[in-house]
Structure formats: structure tokens, C-alpha cells
Amino acid sequence: MKTNKEKDPRRQRQGAASKAQGKLFEDRLDAAFARYRESGFAIIEKTPEPMRPTESLGNGRFVAYFEKKAQPDYKGTIKGGRTVMFEAKFTSSVKMEQNRVTPGQAEYLDQHQALGARCYIVAGFSTGNVYRLPWNVWRDMKALFGRKYISESDPITEYLVPAARDGVLLLLD
Numbered sequence: 001m002k003t004n005k006e007k008d009p010r011r012q013r014q015g016a017a018s019k020a021q022g023k024l025f026e027d028r029l030d031a032a033f034a035r036y037r038e039s040g041f042a043i044i045e046k047t048p049e050p051m052r053p054t055e056s057l058g059n060g061r062f063v064a065y066f067e068k069k070a071q072p073d074y075k076g077t078i079k080g081g082r083t084v085m086f087e088a089k090f091t092s093s094v095k096m097e098q099n100r101v102t103p104g105q106a107e108y109l110d111q112h113q114a115l116g117a118r119c120y121i122v123a124g125f126s127t128g129n130v131y132r133l134p135w136n137v138w139r140d141m142k143a144l145f146g147r148k149y150i151s152e153s154d155p156i157t158e159y160l161v162p163a164a165r166d167g168v169l170l171l172l173d
């Protein structure tokens with residue numbers, strides 16, 4: 001029998017693979033937002049995590065705590081002055097749970113959408129497909145899909161994000 005300190009090698013491999021896929025997903029988003037910035041169409045930036053270090057562990061490692069509620073992953077402005085926000089979620093599973101957006105993030109998105117911001121959840125699946133779901137669709141998932149998760153077999157193809165010939169996601173097209 002394994003003790004709590006012994007690690008399951010299969011779970012470690014699965015965790016490492018999921019982390020790598022999530023990093024690839026984030027890199028794709030960063031490339032898309034860089035393209036929009038370079039073209040002068042939008043400036044959308046990653047929101048830094050609001051954490052405060054409390055203890056140094058050496059070698060650039062530290063113990064920290066989150067200072068406030070997490071905000072959406074990306075925020076910015078589209079040419080013409082429109083605010084846009086994206087919360088990015090990736091899953092290596094076949095379904096994406098609604099509760100992946102925290103209550104604090106949901107409140108933040110609701111408040112900004114009420115002021116006219118365009119708010120989206122960008123959902124990435126291990127198939128490589130990426131969906132840009134309007135915040136209202138994500139928030140009302142139970143009413144729209146009958147449950148609090150989505151899968152690629154749900155009627156979400158209208159939210160599928162196309163890619164340019166070079167593979168860069170066209171998140172604002």
C-alpha cells in the first residue's frame with residue numbers, strides 16, 4: 001500500500017502531459033494576441049496573478065499567498081475603444097466543467113459585461129480545438145445544455161475559433 005508521500009508514476013506522467021498541453025494552449029493564445037497587437041487591431045495582455053511572497057525558499061522559489069480574487073486571464077482593448085476579457089481554460093478531459101471559473105471571476109466578468117465589455121471563456125480541448133464562448137453562454141450552461149459542463153459533442157461549433165494558415169488563432173475575427 002502506498003503512503004501519502006509515495007507518488008503514483010502514472011498520475012505524475014498524466015499531470016506532466018496535462019501541464020505541457022496547457023502551456024501549449026497558453027502559447028497559442030499569446031501568439032494570437034501578439035498578432036493583434038502587431039497589426040494595431042487590439043492590445044490584449046495577460047493579467048498578472050495577484051500574489052504576495054511571504055518566504056524565500058532559495059533558487060527563485062518562494063511561499064506566497066493570493067492577495068485578492070483572481071481576475072480573468074487576459075484583458076485589453078480592441079481598436080475603437082471596446083474592452084475585451086478572456087478567461088482561458090484547458091482540459092485534457094472530454095468535458096469542461098463550469099466550476100472552472102471561480103465565483104470571483106464570474107462576478108468580475110458579470111460586472112464588466114454589464115458595462116459593455118465583451119467577455120469570453122476560451123475553452124481549449126486536447127483535440128487542439130479552441131472555442132470562444134460568450135460569457136452568457138458559459139454562465140447559463142445549465143439552462144442551455146442541461147448540465148454544468150460542455151463537451152465538444154455539444155452544439156458549440158459556432159464558437160469554434162478558426163486559425164490562420166500559419167496556425168495562429170483568430171480569436172477576434
